Amino acid sequence: MRSATDNIGRHLADYIAGFSENIRKIFERFEFDKEIEKLEESNRLYQVVAQFAEIDLHPRRVDNITMGLVFEDLIRRFNEAANETAGDHFTPREVIRLMVNLLLEPDTNMLTQAGVIVTICDPAGGMLAEAQNWIRAHNEQATVKVFGQDYNPRSYAVAASDLLIKGHKDGQVVLGNTLTDDPFPSQRFDYLLANPPFGVDWKAEKKTIDRWPNFRGYNGKLPRINDGALLFLLYMMSKFQDxxxxxxxxxxxxxxxxxxxxxxxxxxxxxxxxxxxxWSIEPTLPPSTIHHQIKQ
Known part of the structure; x- marks a missing residue:
């Protein structure tokens, strides 16, 4: 019994290493190896693992919906620790549901058609699963492809694990800076939604953006350096379908x-x-300024 406790850290690391690459990346962004080290140093790792070993979390006992609810509760409890940047925050689930309803409800007739294929993007992370749930609840046969990005490693891990835990297979969440790095350069989306960080400056990105001839097709003045929220809107508009x-x-x-x-x-x-x-609300603008008409 004592030998098991002495090697629990190594055994746990070996267990995690056995997962597929996409799941290992989630563990890495949560810096799970450091958490293991901390628990080992305080002689708490075996106790924690032993407690989890007593819980039956098999999908036959705990379905994806229930596991998702547990996950959301944990995120709410430890949100401040998981988000390290000022202005970066967890969006309440009821707010996301309101946004999803406002976004998708007008297209209910189209979204309930047989064989419909829908693409959804969240460039700030965190809302994809709820949008996917809405469409699936109205049309079980719909093919829903979701795409997301987050620059905060732990927030990325939260978004990626959220999709994974709830069984959303047609999803791709990428770690990166939406303002400077576009992981989907040739992709357009049917629906886009986001809650970008409030009041966060874009000083670190300015040198890169200043070298561009325009910002995602927009060549007018950019917002003040102390708040880059509108840059997310410009990114989203650049991804509009024709x-x-x-x-x-x-x-x-x-x-x-x-x-x-x-x-x-x-x-x-x-x-x-x-x-x-x-620029975002004008019905018509010169072709050199905007190349996608906004859907009225």
């Missing part, structure tokens, strides 16, 4: 995004914030 009135093959895209008051109301006429707001 739209043409009356053409069923070009229905365009729909998007939902959460802002605080700053990007919505700050900045007078001619400022970056004002120009982006104007």
């Amino acid at each position: 739209y043409q009135a009356g053409d069923r093959d070009k229905p365009g895209s729909r998007t939902a995004i959460v802002f605080n008051g700053s990007p919505l109301f700050t900045g007078g006429a001619g400022s970056g914030e004002s120009e982006i707001r104007r």
